[in-house]
Amino acid sequence: MLREISQHGPLPRIDLAERTGISRATVTAVTGELLRGGLIAEVPRDPQADEAARGRPRVDLKIDGAAHLIAGLKVSDASISLVLIDFNGVRVADHERPLPQPRLSPDRLTAEIAAGLDALAVQVDRTRSDISGVGVGLAGIVDAPHGLVYWSPSLDQRNVPFADVLTQGLGIPAYVDNDANLVAKAEMIFGEGKDHSDFIVITIESGVGMGIVLGGQVYRGTRGCGAEFGHTKVQVDGALCRCGQRGCLEAYVADYALVREATSVGGVTLTASTAHAVNTILTAAKSGDPTARMVIDRAGKMFAMGLANLVNIFDPELVILAGEQMQFDHLYADAVIEEMQKGIVQIDKPAPAVVVHKWDNLMWASGAAAHALDFVQDHAVTALQDG
Amino acid sequence: MLREISQHGPLPRIDLAERTGISRATVTAVTGELLRGGLIAEVPRDPQADEAARGRPRVDLKIDGAAHLIAGLKVSDASISLVLIDFNGVRVADHERPLPQPRLSPDRLTAEIAAGLDALAVQVDRTRSDISGVGVGLAGIVDAPHGLVYWSPSLDQRNVPFADVLTQGLGIPAYVDNDANLVAKAEMIFGEGKDHSDFIVITIESGVGMGIVLGGQVYRGTRGCGAEFGHTKVQVDGALCRCGQRGCLEAYVADYALVREATSVGGVTLTASTAHAVNTILTAAKSGDPTARMVIDRAGKMFAMGLANLVNIFDPELVILAGEQMQFDHLYADAVIEEMQKGIVQIDKPAPAVVVHKWDNLMWASGAAAHALDFVQDHAVTALQDG
Numbered sequence: 010m011l012r013e014i015s016q017h018g019p020l021p022r023i024d025l026a027e028r029t030g031i032s033r034a035t036v037t038a039v040t041g042e043l044l045r046g047g048l049i050a051e052v053p054r055d056p057q058a059d060e061a062a063r064g065r066p067r068v069d070l071k072i073d074g075a076a077h078l079i080a081g082l083k084v085s086d087a088s089i090s091l092v093l094i095d096f097n098g099v100r101v102a103d104h105e106r107p108l109p110q111p112r113l114s115p116d117r118l119t120a121e122i123a124a125g126l127d128a129l130a131v132q133v134d135r136t137r138s139d140i141s142g143v144g145v146g147l148a149g150i151v152d153a154p155h156g157l158v159y160w161s162p163s164l165d166q167r168n169v170p171f172a173d174v175l176t177q178g179l180g181i182p183a184y185v186d187n188d189a190n191l192v193a194k195a196e197m198i199f200g201e202g203k204d205h206s207d208f209i210v211i212t213i214e215s216g217v218g219m220g221i222v223l224g225g226q227v228y229r230g231t232r233g234c235g236a237e238f239g240h241t242k243v244q245v246d247g248a249l250c251r252c253g254q255r256g257c258l259e260a261y262v263a264d265y266a267l268v269r270e271a272t273s274v275g276g277v278t279l280t281a282s283t284a285h286a287v288n289t290i291l292t293a294a295k296s297g298d299p300t301a302r303m304v305i306d307r308a309g310k311m312f313a314m315g316l317a318n319l320v321n322i323f324d325p326e327l328v329i330l331a332g333e334q335m336q337f338d339h340l341y342a343d344a345v346i347e348e349m350q351k352g353i354v355q356i357d358k359p360a361p362a363v364v365v366h367k368w369d370n371l372m373w374a375s376g377a378a379a380h381a382l383d384f385v386q387d388h389a390v391t392a393l394q395d396g
Numbered sequence: 397m398l399r400e401i402s403q404h405g406p407l408p409r410i411d412l413a414e415r416t417g418i419s420r421a422t423v424t425a426v427t428g429e430l431l432r433g434g435l436i437a438e439v440p441r442d443p444q445a446d447e448a449a450r451g452r453p454r455v456d457l458k459i460d461g462a463a464h465l466i467a468g469l470k471v472s473d474a475s476i477s478l479v480l481i482d483f484n485g486v487r488v489a490d491h492e493r494p495l496p497q498p499r500l501s502p503d504r505l506t507a508e509i510a511a512g513l514d515a516l517a518v519q520v521d522r523t524r525s526d527i528s529g530v531g532v533g534l535a536g537i538v539d540a541p542h543g544l545v546y547w548s549p550s551l552d553q554r555n556v557p558f559a560d561v562l563t564q565g566l567g568i569p570a571y572v573d574n575d576a577n578l579v580a581k582a583e584m585i586f587g588e589g590k591d592h593s594d595f596i597v598i599t600i601e602s603g604v605g606m607g608i609v610l611g612g613q614v615y616r617g618t619r620g621c622g623a624e625f626g627h628t629k630v631q632v633d634g635a636l637c638r639c640g641q642r643g644c645l646e647a648y649v650a651d652y653a654l655v656r657e658a659t660s661v662g663g664v665t666l667t668a669s670t671a672h673a674v675n676t677i678l679t680a681a682k683s684g685d686p687t688a689r690m691v692i693d694r695a696g697k698m699f700a701m702g703l704a705n706l707v708n709i710f711d712p713e714l715v716i717l718a719g720e721q722m723q724f725d726h727l728y729a730d731a732v733i734e735e736m737q738k739g740i741v742q743i744d745k746p747a748p749a750v751v752v753h754k755w756d757n758l759m760w761a762s763g764a765a766a767h768a769l770d771f772v773q774d775h776a777v778t779a780l781q782d783g
Contacts, residue, residue, distance in 0.1 A: 150741060150743055159743040159744065159745070160743065167744065168744050207617075207618050219709075223610065223615070228610070229711075230594075230710060230711025230712070231594050231711055231712060231713045231748070232711050232743065232745050232748075233711070234711050234741055234743055234745075235708075235709060235710050235711030236709060236711075237708040237709065237711075237741045238708075238709065240708050240741050241704075241705040241708050241709060242630075242701045242704060242705055242739055243629075243632070244631070244632070245630070245631070245697055245698065245701055252741070252742075253742075254738075254739065256701075310632055311632065314629045314632055314643075317628075317629060318628040318629055318705065319709070321622070321624040321625075321627055321628050322606075322622060322623060322624065322625065322628060322706070322709065323617060323622050324616075324617025324618055324619050324620070324621050324622030324623075324624075325617070325618060326618045351641075352629055352641065354537060354621055354624045354627050354639070355639075355640075356537055356546040356547065356619065356621055357546065357554065357555050358546070358619050358621075361618070361619075
């Protein structure tokens with residue numbers, strides 16, 4: 010009921026009964042408890058929205074934003090991006106904290122996160138201990154229900170029970186997930202996926218990530234390591250991937266893959282930083298350099314093939330290509346999406362829509378906060394029920 | 397409640413209340429209706445199962461098998477395989493009817509199915525009109541909820557509202573689905589998937605099919621054309637597929653693909669029938685013919701790559717390789733499964749189990765019957781409620 014108010018409120022009690030299929034008497038009893046517990050508040054109904062019921066004093070119910078503060082953050086190569094939201098999901102602060110190095114020990118990363126949370130809380134004149142829960146997104150393979158990080162480029166150890174490490178170290182309940190799953194969550198709650206129950210989100214940064222939403226839920230696989238789109242194979246015995254296997258999609262489309270190919274024939278002169286090198290390749294391709302063009306074309310072809318395979322398997326309503334960097338424009342190009350459409354099973358019905366949604370690290374962090382908000386809501390209700 | 401009794405019965409009322417979370421009073425009221433409607437029956441409790449409750453007369457509830465007859469059938473290239481089950485899911489008759497040709501008009505196929513159902517009903521001294529529902533499995537792309545066949549190798553037209561055509565032509569409510577989905581359903585209800593909520597079934601006959609079960613439900617995609625594993629691409633600009641595209645898995649592993657490759661170099665002398673030709677290739681490979689060996693090896697490699705991609709995306713508990721024909725032993729070989737395990741993302745947790753489940757067309761037909769049984773149960777309950 011709390012989630013219904015959270016997503017669709019403010020709402021009158023009668024709408025809540027209709028939406029949840031719960032009897033009006035039960036709705037009255039439960040919302041009474043939620044009101045007494047301070048999780049929701051009554052607000053006067055907008056009179057224009059309720060002309061038909063003149064004369065009867067009516068109120069809507071809304072989440073009490075002040076009830077809890079929730080943090081969400083995304084750990085990237087070079088920094089941690091953090092947001093603070095209220096119980097209503099409204100962003101009240103954000104912060105970016107540089108990291109000393111991309112790969113840290115669990116304790117060291119916890120300390121960096123703690124410092125980030127402190128800086129975040131100060132912005133709204135609160136302290137870290139006022140935060141009720143924190144959602145953390147990491148690249149890598151994460152078993153979210155168990156808070157276990159099998160592997161992440163941000164951690165120097167494998168199989169870290171990172172949710173426990175964070176909960177202990179921060180003194181706040183922490184919830185860990187793969188960062189692409191949190192983008193999927195964010196798209197579902199406040200992005201392009203709002204009106205869809207079945208969609209796929211592809212993210213490209215230094216690696217390729219995927220989040221799957223089926224039936225309005227983030228799909229996580231049974232061992233917590235599904236949706237590894239970047240490591241699906243697009244070529245038998247193909248290019249060597251960072252994961253140690255051959256032929257992974259990532260080994261053709263990630264920035265390091267582009268740089269590797271372009272430098273292997275010496276056709277493009279590159280500078281030290283990978284990000285800069287990728288820009289050099291893209292610029293060279295745009296100005297007609299044939300080697301650079303071939304490098305970019307193959308990446309696009311492989312990406313289109315991988316996307317078409319996903320559509321052939323999932324038949325989603327929508328594919329969202331989400332990411333921050335303009336540097337992946339070549340993969341999001343119309344030609345690539347057309348190539349993808351050609352590779353899917355042809356029926357007399359339109360192919361799923363493909364939308365490109367550019368956004369920044371704060372949106373990833375918001376997904377993490379939304380993930381934590383679910384748990385905080387559940388706990389708040391359980392606490393009420395236990396008296 | 398009916399489904400609970402169907403899957404776990406015979407059950408006492410109190411177990412039913414516990415399993416469904418419905419109050420005992422409601423269970424008593426509803427089961428009373430089901431009893432009066434003849435859908436369930438009371439049976440004396442096995443006294444050994446209930447020693448603790450001596451002295452109190454107790455009964456279990458079970459589905460009344462005689463309440464309804466349901467048919468299921470699978471349309472193949474050369475024949476229709478049919479089963480008849482009672483309301484309890486127990487098989488009471490089966491029948492195989494040869495088809496005059498693999499591809500028929502919707503009306504002609506309906507007439508063949510009608511004749512098959514007549515022959516089936518006669519076996520239990522009933523007529524076709526005594527059958528309450530029929531489930532039909534077809535190869536091809538099927539929008540099951542709408543009973544629409546976008547395309548099937550068994551039909552000479554595209555976009556056929558085949559469930560409607562059948563319901564009209566047979567005088568029995570008909571439910572159509574992709575045949576691989578029905579195998580998934582059958583595996584879920586009475587096969588290797590019984591104890592699993594998330595698994596993938598791969599079927600190989602003349603084409604490659606896939607059924608996906610997620611959270612105990614067959615996943616069908618949003619346009620009804622997901623799970624097209626056979627048409628996922630394993631090679632950019634690869635071998636030409638029957639579907640008109642290049643690089644599909646089917647174009648490397650289907651029987652016609654093996655024959656095409658083997659004959660292209662003239663290394664293997666083949667006879668007219670494809671099935672026979674495939675056996676010739678397999679025999680030649682086993683006896684060390686290098687060309688045949690290379691043909692078989694590549695098929696296995698491509699199949700392993702496709703399977704690994706599925707596991708990387710879905711992270712299922714279990715992969716079931718299901719099929720009738722020994723002729724695909726080479727794809728189900730240990731070496732192929734090992735190759736697949738190597739291609740999945742490596743974490744410190746065991747890879748999903750892979751089981752090979754050999755079965756025949758009657759099992760596919762049973763899946764179709766189970767599909768129809770769900771609808772017949774729903775309708776029977778609705779009919780009771782409407783008085």
